Amino acid sequence: MMFSEDLLVSGAGDIKLTKDGNVLLHEMQIQHPTASIIAKVAAAQDQVTGDGTTSNVLIIGELLKQADLYISEGLHPRIIAEGFDTAKTKALEVLDEIKVEKEMKREILLDVARTSLRTKVHAELADVLTEAVVDSVLAIRRPGIPIDLFMVEIVEMRHKSETDTQLIRGLVLDHGARHPSMKKQGIDPFSLEMLAKYEIVALRRAKRRNLERLTLACGGIAVNSFEDLNEDCLGHAGLVFEYSLGEEKFTFIEDCVNPLSVTLLIKGPNKHTLIQIKDALRDGLRAVKNAIEDGCVVPGAGAAEVAIAEALVNYKHRVQGRSRLGVQAFADALLIVPKVLAQNSGYDLQETLIKIQTEHAESKELVGIDLNTGEPMVAAEAGIWDNYCVKKHLLHSCTVIATNILLVDEIMRAGMSSLRE
Helix, strand or coil: CCCCCCCCCCCCCCEEEECCCCCECCCCCCCCCCCCHHHHHHHHHHHHHHHHHHHHHHHHHHHHHHHHHHCCCCCCCHHHHHHHHHHHHHHHHHHHHCCECCCCCCHHHHHHHHCCCCCCHHHHHHHHHHHHHHHHHHCEECECCCCCCCHEEEECCCCHHHHCCCCCCCCEEEECCCCCCCCCCCCCCHHHHHHHHCCCCEEEECCCCHHHHHHHHHHHCCCCCCHHHHHHHHHCCCEEEEEEEEEEEEEEEEEECCCCCCEEEEEEECCCHHHHHHHHHHHHHHHHHHHEEEEEEEEECCHHHHHHHHHHHHHHCCCCCCCHHHHHHHHHCCCCCHHHHHHHHCCHHHHHHHHHHHHHEEEEEEEEEEECCCCCHHHHHHEEEHHHHHHHHHHHHHHHHHHHHHCHHHHCCCCCHHCCC
16 A cells, blocks of 8 residues: 555644634645545544644654555555554553653743743743733632633734733623713613613623623622622622723723633734734643643653654564564654754754754653754753643544554455445
8 A cells, every 4th residue: 555645744734723623734735535534633632632733743644654665665554553553552651651740830830831832922922921821720720620711711802912912810891881871781771871870880782601700700699680689699890991992892800809710811913913812822721721630741842752752662672573663663753743843943854853862862861952052952941841631642643543544445445345245
């Protein structure tokens, strides 16, 4: 079974998720039905872990590329698939060995968020967003209850610069007061006049989600009738004001006591910038959430892949028969991650990779690539951390999909046999 050149992915490309979860692959020019399978796997990776879509495509493509080298020499795909499965099991063991279990304090979470955000936006903006992302997740975190990222509302405001993006410890609603006399819902005129007279702000057509978030941010209880209203039902906000931007109005509810729902107010000069920041925030939030739930992190900058690849090369001698070729192919495929990091940073791939591997072998440290210099660095000391669950899911999904594609001929023959029977 041979693979055409348009199926193999050996370089980095951009991956964008549409609103319905579909994946758009740019700059790869993959014109093959297999591309849709890989795209769906990348979408599933994003839904489960919130990150790793690019790595997913790269590793699957590289697994197929490495397999093609052996298949072209006459090795049966089944042998390669068996080697992949053996290598995956060992790789997961190594991943468990190199993960670092830490108490997820704010300092570690800042490093996790910074690592994620700096792969999405420029460093200056990433540093601005890092603290906002971590503080927003810590604000909504409650002991014994799963973290619900829907309690972090992201509101766009086309205004000022992207570095003006900020965390609001409360709510920002995208509508203003219903009555012009009220201080800066479908309510009948008589009620509006009464509320305005006593300086009570009423919002028009408030979303149900905002009503739920309001009680979490300010405390209090939502009531449906005047008879149920009493002082115990009231929440607290230190500052409520209305902000007008052109024809748009925003209501800010700030200075809440221990808010369990917060708002990330992103600002930017144009729609493209707002979308870019929103995508980056989404990934940063998921990275922090994953770190808290995992209770551990994995050294980044390609360090994990280099360590796993070396372990597999040493392990292959314990594998009987030609399946060890599949283990070698798996190890070589994982190195696509540090290779692409070096290439995208403008360094020579082979030279940089040899430096990293040599340093790792000599120091026995988890060494990654310093993208500023192209030299080896200890990822943990630099505070570069990846999510454990992302790496684990990558190893599982990439192996399964690559194996299924390799064995597609046998799968199709089995299907035809069952139809004839």
